[in-house]
Amino acid sequence: MMTTVNPYQSQKNLYFLIVFFLLLIGPGQFAAGQSLDSARQNFEKLNKTYHAGNISDTAYLDQAYSLTQQFLDEGIEFKTQELARLLSLYKEIAWSKKNYGRPRVNYYLALSNNALMFGETGAAMYYTEKEARELEKNGRTRPLLEDQSKVQILLEQDLHDKVISIYKGREAYIKHLPELLRKKKTDNVNGMHAIDILMGAINSYLNMHDTAAAYQTIQVADQISAELKHKYPINRTFMFYNDYFILMRQYDIAAIEGRQAKAGALLDSIQALKNTYEDQATAYIERTLYELKIEHFLALKNYDSVRFYISKLESVPVFLKNQKPIVDEYKAKLQVAQGDYRGGYTWLTQSLANERKAKTILMTQMDSLLYAYTDAENTRIELQHSETIKKQRTLWLVVISSAAAFIVLTIYLIMLYRSRKAKAQIEALNNATNMQIISMEEARHEAVREEQRRLGQDLHDGLSSSIAAIRHQLETLSMDTEDITLKTKLSRLQLATANAYEAARRKSHEWFNAADGQQELSFEKQVRLLTDQSLPDSRYNKTIHIDDKSLVNVDTDTRIALLRIIQEAVTNIIKHARAKNVSILIYEEEDSLILTISDDGIGLGGKKSGSEKSTMGLESIRRRVQYLNGETNINSNAEGTEIMVSIPLVLS
Secondary structure (H helix, E strand, O other): OOOOOOOOOOOOOOHHHHHHHOOOOOOOOOOOOOOHHHHHHHHHHHHHHHHOOOOOHHHHHHHHHHHHHHHHHOOOOOOHHHHHHHOHHHHHHHOOOOOOHHHHHHHHHHHHHHHHHOOOHHHHHHHHHHHHHHHHHOOOOOOOHHHHHHHHHHHHOOOHHHHHHHHHHHHHHHHHHHHHHHOOOOOHHHHHHHHHHHHHHHHHHHHOOOHHHHHHHHHHHHHHHHHHHHOOOOOHHHHHHHHHHHHHHHHHHHHHOOOHHHHHHHHHHHHHHHHHOOOOOOHHHHHHHHHHHHHHHHHHOOHHHHHHHHHHHHHOOOOOOOHHHHHHHHHHHHHHHOOOHHHHHHHHHHHHHHHHHHHHHHHHHHHHHHHHHHHHHHHHHHHHHHHHHHHHHHHHHHHHHHHHHHHHHHHHHHHHHHHHHHHHHHHHHHHHHHHHHHHHHHHHHHHHHHHHHHHHHHHHHHHHHHHHHHHHHHHHHHHHOOOHHHHHHHHHHHHHHHHHHHHHHHHHHHHHHHHHHHHHHHHHHHHHHHHHHHOOOOOOEEEEEEOOOOOOOOOHHHHHHHHHHHHHHHHHHHHHHOOOEEEEEEEEEOOEEEEEEEEOOOOOOOOOOOOOOOOHHHHHHHHHHHHOOOEEEEEEEOOEEEEEEEEEOOOO
């Protein structure tokens, strides 16, 4: 049996290249061989085209992102700061509109791809985290994105135990992914992220010589790949990498089991993928393929093929800082396999020197990263301290401002309470004064009325009776005398006496009835005075009507009580009714005086008259009416309220 090889020993730094292309939306065919200066010129040309107004925002974003992918495919290395500078216009446009969520994700993706491709691991992790946060803002959850990048970085540093630790932390979720993909509860991107992590875990298990765990992990990856294949056709980039990984895992098994013929056939199948997916950027997988073929032909002792693929490996773009040491190591293995130990030693020594150089560069980057982290941490601590002091000051300012506002508000409320209390006292005093004036006016009018009635009665009973007696005597004298001249004179006196009698009688009746009319006019005047003060014409439409003769048999106390009842009802209308129309009606009906006060307000809130507790104003009305031996009926609904008071005239 041929020697068993570990395919990952020669390509342990290759898998992280795959991560850059998992989210590509459009494939591209790029011409290789550009220089760094030419790449810069391409960006400058694209920027000028945009500023000239020849392409739209979206076209610029698409073309600029495609350029970054082209540079990766050609192995053109940008320092992170320089690429960020070249993408400054891209960033400005991507953040100018809310709906440019995908270009914002691509901005961080381009920077993380470039950093990870050329060994700037700290920058790669930073931009990967930014990418994940931006995806979350767009409502696209990528739970494996950051772990995927960490796995690739740890693989480069041969930290296989940490790779396994990350995989174990996500193992339950990853094993559940086939079902999630089948039920369409997650998308294909998460499936591809899981496969990338699984490939890293397989690599680490093989390097740790745990073939059983490697087999189990391969089975999980195969299940996810199978679910993705069931969905074909999908994104062409996803299809390419899924098929590529399936063949790679089959190659792993064949290599582990020492079946070199099968392994060689699988390498040919991987080579054929470049033709199947010629519309995809596949140049960067050539290094993986060449290394595997070198290992394969070394095992078969086909040294011409080994030399051929070593030369092919030297020709691919330099993606990694340790790429030259790997080539030198293969040259050393070839020399040793051919029996040239001195030559092998020379190449191995050179490989080790280049490896140390690459490690030194990596350590320098790690030191710079550690310094930057320490500096950032100290800055963060200082900022936190500054923020704490600022928050304390802000808190004190808020407390002092709140206390001052509370004091001012308290003083204002006290003053407002005192003002309202004084206003209420003045209003109560005015009401009491008005009622006192009304009562005095009613008493005065009552006195005038009584005096007019007395004078009318006296005129009727006294003067009219005397004139009637004189008239009767003149009639007697006229009948007794025979003197024609005297009879004529007596007739004239009799006529004058009759006229005087009619005039006295008419005046006595006029004075007597005028007293009642003035009484009604006086009461209506008092009602209008009371309502005009409370219900201004600008806000209320008032209707006041008092039937003729309805107050003839009503004494002063009853009229004053009626005025107080009207006052209470009007107060309720002002406070609670929200009415626009108010009506007051007084009339006589079957020996009773009827007073109705109605409005078109909101009613009494569903309270039933006589069955539930009334308001204080309504209770006051009831007490006054009850004192007059009368009855009170209150009808209220959503269309308004009507208060009807009935007072017996006999008792009043």
